[in-house]
Amino acid sequence: MTAPINRPQEGTLLELRNLRTHFSTARGVVRAVDGVSFTLDRGKSLGIVGESGSGKTILARSIMGLLPKRGTIRHGEVLYAGQDLASLGLKGMRKFWGQEMSMIFQDPMTSLNPLMRIGHQISEPLRVHLDMDKVNARATALKLLQDVGIPEPEKRLDQYPHELSGGMRQRAMIAIALACGPTLLFADEPTTALDVTVQAQILDLIQDQRRDRNMSVILVTHDLGVVAGHTDEIAVMYAGTLAEKASTTELFANRKHPYTEALLRSIPRLDQPSHTRLLAIGGRPPDLITPPTGCRFAPRCPYAEDKCRAEIPELEAASADHSFACWHPVGSPRWQSKQDELVSTGVLSASGGIA
Amino acid sequence: MRYFAQRFLQLVVVFLIVTFVTMVAIQAASKDPARDLAGPLNSTEARVEEIRKHYHLDRAYPIRYAYWLKNLVTVDLGNSPTLGASVRTLVGQRAPITLLLGLYSIVLALAISLPVAVYAAYRRDGPFDRFISGATFAAVSLPNIILAVLLGYFFATRWRIFPYAASKIWPWDNPGEHFKNVALPTVTLAVGLVAIFVRLLRSDLVNTLQSDFIVMARAKGLSPARILWRHALRSSLFSLMTSVALQFGGILGGAVVAEQIFALPGMGLLLFQAVQQKDLLVVQACAALFALAVVIINFAVDMLYAVVDPRIRHARALG
Amino acid sequence: MSDTVIEIPSRPNIITSLVRRIPPLRKWKFGLVLSVSYIVVLTFLAVFANVLPFVRRYNVLPKGAEARRLASYRGKPSSEYWFGNDKLGRDTFARSVYAAQKTLTIGLASIVAALVIGGLLGMLAGYYRGWYDRVLSVIFDVLLAFPAIVLALIVVGRFFQGGRLNLGVFEMDKRFFGVIVVLTLLSIAPLARIVRAQTLSLSQREYVLAARGLGASSWRILVREILPNLLPAMFSVAFTGLAVLLVAEGGLAFLGFSVQLPFPTWGFMINEARSDLTKGGGWAVFFPCVLLFLTVLAFNVIGDRVARRFDIREATL
Numbered sequence: 001m002t003a004p005i006n007r008p009q010e011g012t013l014l015e016l017r018n019l020r021t022h023f024s025t026a027r028g029v030v031r032a033v034d035g036v037s038f039t040l041d042r043g044k045s046l047g048i049v050g051e052s053g054s055g056k057t058i059l060a061r062s063i064m065g066l067l068p069k070r071g072t073i074r075h076g077e078v079l080y081a082g083q084d085l086a087s088l089g090l091k092g093m094r095k096f097w098g099q100e101m102s103m104i105f106q107d108p109m110t111s112l113n114p115l116m117r118i119g120h121q122i123s124e125p126l127r128v129h130l131d132m133d134k135v136n137a138r139a140t141a142l143k144l145l146q147d148v149g150i151p152e153p154e155k156r157l158d159q160y161p162h163e164l165s166g167g168m169r170q171r172a173m174i175a176i177a178l179a180c181g182p183t184l185l186f187a188d189e190p191t192t193a194l195d196v197t198v199q200a201q202i203l204d205l206i207q208d209q210r211r212d213r214n215m216s217v218i219l220v221t222h223d224l225g226v227v228a229g230h231t232d233e234i235a236v237m238y239a240g241t242l243a244e245k246a247s248t249t250e251l252f253a254n255r256k257h258p259y260t261e262a263l264l265r266s267i268p269r270l271d272q273p274s275h276t277r278l279l280a281i282g283g284r285p286p287d288l289i290t291p292p293t294g295c296r297f298a299p300r301c302p303y304a305e306d307k308c309r310a311e312i313p314e315l316e317a318a319s320a321d322h323s324f325a326c327w328h329p330v331g332s333p334r335w336q337s338k339q340d341e342l343v344s345t346g347v348l349s350a351s352g353g354i355a
Numbered sequence: 356m357r358y359f360a361q362r363f364l365q366l367v368v369v370f371l372i373v374t375f376v377t378m379v380a381i382q383a384a385s386k387d388p389a390r391d392l393a394g395p396l397n398s399t400e401a402r403v404e405e406i407r408k409h410y411h412l413d414r415a416y417p418i419r420y421a422y423w424l425k426n427l428v429t430v431d432l433g434n435s436p437t438l439g440a441s442v443r444t445l446v447g448q449r450a451p452i453t454l455l456l457g458l459y460s461i462v463l464a465l466a467i468s469l470p471v472a473v474y475a476a477y478r479r480d481g482p483f484d485r486f487i488s489g490a491t492f493a494a495v496s497l498p499n500i501i502l503a504v505l506l507g508y509f510f511a512t513r514w515r516i517f518p519y520a521a522s523k524i525w526p527w528d529n530p531g532e533h534f535k536n537v538a539l540p541t542v543t544l545a546v547g548l549v550a551i552f553v554r555l556l557r558s559d560l561v562n563t564l565q566s567d568f569i570v571m572a573r574a575k576g577l578s579p580a581r582i583l584w585r586h587a588l589r590s591s592l593f594s595l596m597t598s599v600a601l602q603f604g605g606i607l608g609g610a611v612v613a614e615q616i617f618a619l620p621g622m623g624l625l626l627f628q629a630v631q632q633k634d635l636l637v638v639q640a641c642a643a644l645f646a647l648a649v650v651i652i653n654f655a656v657d658m659l660y661a662v663v664d665p666r667i668r669h670a671r672a673l674g
Numbered sequence: 675m676s677d678t679v680i681e682i683p684s685r686p687n688i689i690t691s692l693v694r695r696i697p698p699l700r701k702w703k704f705g706l707v708l709s710v711s712y713i714v715v716l717t718f719l720a721v722f723a724n725v726l727p728f729v730r731r732y733n734v735l736p737k738g739a740e741a742r743r744l745a746s747y748r749g750k751p752s753s754e755y756w757f758g759n760d761k762l763g764r765d766t767f768a769r770s771v772y773a774a775q776k777t778l779t780i781g782l783a784s785i786v787a788a789l790v791i792g793g794l795l796g797m798l799a800g801y802y803r804g805w806y807d808r809v810l811s812v813i814f815d816v817l818l819a820f821p822a823i824v825l826a827l828i829v830v831g832r833f834f835q836g837g838r839l840n841l842g843v844f845e846m847d848k849r850f851f852g853v854i855v856v857l858t859l860l861s862i863a864p865l866a867r868i869v870r871a872q873t874l875s876l877s878q879r880e881y882v883l884a885a886r887g888l889g890a891s892s893w894r895i896l897v898r899e900i901l902p903n904l905l906p907a908m909f910s911v912a913f914t915g916l917a918v919l920l921v922a923e924g925g926l927a928f929l930g931f932s933v934q935l936p937f938p939t940w941g942f943m944i945n946e947a948r949s950d951l952t953k954g955g956g957w958a959v960f961f962p963c964v965l966l967f968l969t970v971l972a973f974n975v976i977g978d979r980v981a982r983r984f985d986i987r988e989a990t991l
Contacts, residue, residue, distance in 0.1 A: 608925070615929060627929060630827045645824070
């Protein structure tokens with residue numbers, strides 16, 4: 001395709017420095033994203049995991065600059081290939097959107113224009129960004145539909161979104177996102193609106209395309225299971241901040257943040273006996289208008305003490321590919337003593353599952 | 356296809372009911388329809404009886420109506436005693452003026468309201484939007500009689516920019532004079548329409564602009580103009596189209612006022628005069644034509660929905 | 675005019691629901707207060723026109739020297755004649771107040787009648803669907819396809835002869851009654867359509883389905899579950915509808931199809947005096963115009979405010 005020729009294959013693609021996105025609303029300022037920093041290398045994929053309301057979608061959209069101007073306050077830097085995106089302005093961003101970075105949305109039913117043929121929707125960015133003529137754009141659109149594995153692509157070009165199945169719609173949306181050969185692809189809960197059977201296919205498709213095109217992918221989801229097999233790194237987000245970030249294998253093997261631990265405990269596992277009770281996380285995510293002082297997870301954390309409620313732990317690197325923000329991480333003395341307490345009172349079994 | 360047929364049938368029924376009720380009510384309201392139709396001048400008893408026979412006024416209403424329908428098909432609807440011409444000639448002369456008037460006002464209103472509404476929705480709650488919101492609110496509240504009197508006074512009497520007693524000039528004879536003649540009545544009708552259209556379209560657009568596929572369109576890197584005109588506008592046209600159909604009856608009603616004030620010899624004026632002079636057949640013919648126009652517009656808009664929205668097209672093709 | 679209601683999926687996305695609308699402008703509240711006060715004052719004048727000391731000389735033609743004196747004023751407002759006087763020397767203020775009495779009564783009676791009839795028909799059509807809906811839809815279409823002026827001729831014509839109409843408790847001028855009937859007939863169809871659409875969506879709501887599941891009778895569901903939820907919309911439409919009816923009455927009166935002398939309405943007064951516009955009779959046109967415009971505007975403002983209060987989307991009337 002028409003990817004820039006001199007695109008470097010390695011190195012840092014994206015760097016966030018203390019990104020904060022606040023919304024001013026009638027009730028007060030919502031701190032949806034509150035000081036997030038990380039880097040993402042070219043060709044790598046990062047999963048952002050969090051409950052609904054943790055700010056993960058807002059994070060993705062503020063990196064891309066897709067938030068409404070009104071009422072949005074954005075601080076911090078987003079460096080894309082060394083360039084600060086905030087300095088680009090809306091016009092400059094428009095050149096990036098679709099071409100350099102693009103996004104796959106959660107619900108293909110509402111995110112595809114219901115009144116426009118699929119072919120037209122795919123060829124639109126081609127014609128706008130790459131100045132293709134009609135015939136060329138149509139041919140490229142057809143090729144894209146084949147790439148994303150839609151059956152009878154020729155016929156689909158002239159169909160409307162409501163005529164496709166849910167899985168096909170999501171494939172069509174991926175085709176639109178891939179049209180101009182982006183360097184960075186955001187996927188915002190790409191499988192939530194789909195049947196379970198289709199979910200894995202869509203995730204595999206995204207990963208295949210990532211490898212083929214050497215894209216970086218940021219996969220936003222509430223489902224740890226989705227990111228487990230499909231991303232290089234995972235960032236766990238809680239109440240607008242990063243709780244923990246590590247490579248996928250490291251995170252699952254060696255989780256440090258109590259929130260990550262709690263998340264993992266809430267997923268059923270094959271190595272546990274059936275009918276093992278899952279441990280739900282008590283309480284509710286904090287109000288983002290007046291977040292708790294200190295660690296934001298403290299009110300729901302079984303290991304929290306006064307320090308956690310008073311001082312904010314910074315995201316600190318424990319090793320090259322693992323950083324977390326916690327005063328008493330998994331494995332610390334306080335964690336150990338509390339853990340023993342829970343086991344002795346019979347809440348937890350010795351194996352870590354619930355008794 | 357079944358849907359179209361059903362809808363068409365429904366509108367035919369509507370047309371028949373309107374014309375039947377009109378006929379019965381008009382003739383029942385008159386003490387003696389035959390005497391009214393004989394006219395004030397030559398109303399000898401023999402003449403009245405002759406007319407009673409000729410128009411079957413001695414028969415029951417359904418039979419009278421059947422004869423009227425037959426006459427409608429052959430476009431021979433009798434004569435007007437007061438205006439001394441056949442109803443067919445009268446309506447044929449007057450109808451095009453009113454039709455053009457309605458058409459001009461709708462086209463003018465759409466031409467103004469589309470860009471205004473799009474820009475107001477794009478810059479929602481900005482100064483332009485607020486100004487337009489206030490202005491359309493005032494315009495919606497401005498009765499057309501007031502508007503017409505004001506326009507007539509300033510533009511015709513005082514400044515003499517446009518003629519007052521408009522005469523009938525066809526656009527193909529002298530376009531300049533034609534548009535000069537219909538300018539004031541057109542504006543009279545269009546102002547209220549613009550206000551209604553802008554308010555409807557703006558509020559629909561504001562809703563559409565919040566939907567997911569607009570965020571998607573932005574993420575594709577499309578320009579605001581493209582997003583507004585290609586993506587948002589089309590999804591926001593439904594209320595506007597419904598409104599055009601709904602307002603059409605009102606436009607024709609407004610045409611009566613406008614034509615009366617600016618002395619434009621259209622159907623509205625004809626109907627007004629016929630009503631005053633109890634020219635029953637002319638009233639019936641005018642009412643039928645009004646109803647026909649409303650019915651056709653409604654059918655057309657109904658079909659337009661399907662053109663605009665493929666989902667309706669498919670749902671109907673199946674139904 | 676389509677009867678197919680296509681749900682266009684417009685799930686508001688996360689961000690727009692977060693960024694709440696800027697709170698309503700303050701000047702609108704000011705507008706509401708102004709509108710309500712205006713309507714209250716106007717209603718007060720209209721109701722007590724007969725006893726208020728400063729509303730006098732209604733329908734009095736000045737004679738002789740006074741007539742000449744008034745004519746030389748060219749109808750300008752003065753301390754004696756607040757709104758000036760017309761070419762016959764009649765007091766425009768007194769006439770305007772009496773016109774308000776007639777216009778407001780006609781508008782109010784018509785909108786109430788139309789809301790009751792249209793609301794009932796709309797609810798039946800929306801709730802029972804099927805044949806009810808089909809038949810009623812045809813009736814609404816018929817009403818919409820009727821030219822207003824023909825309707826006015828037929829109905830007002832029937833009551834043209836004048837005299838009084840005795841309806842037991844009510845006794846009124848026949849022509850007056852005719853105008854109310856015309857305006858009611860004109861507004862039934864649009865109102866019924868709004869109510870029908872609302873009922874259609876309300877009757878799919880969970881609480882209605884739940885009530886039906888519990889074995890509640892249709893009548894009970896309509897009265898206890900659906901009607902209370904229709905009221906806010908109907909309340910808002912009552913005001914905007916009233917505004918529309920005042921405009922319509924103005925048009926009919928202007929064409930001479932409304933009530934006749936000795937009871938002029940504003941539209942009638944405008945038509946009566948407009949031939950004198952060039953002869954310095956501007957004030958006699960100006961004041962009825964201003965009153966009509968302000969009254970329509972005030973009802974629109976109130977209706978809009980109510981609609982916003984209950985979060986009702988702009989209805990097509």
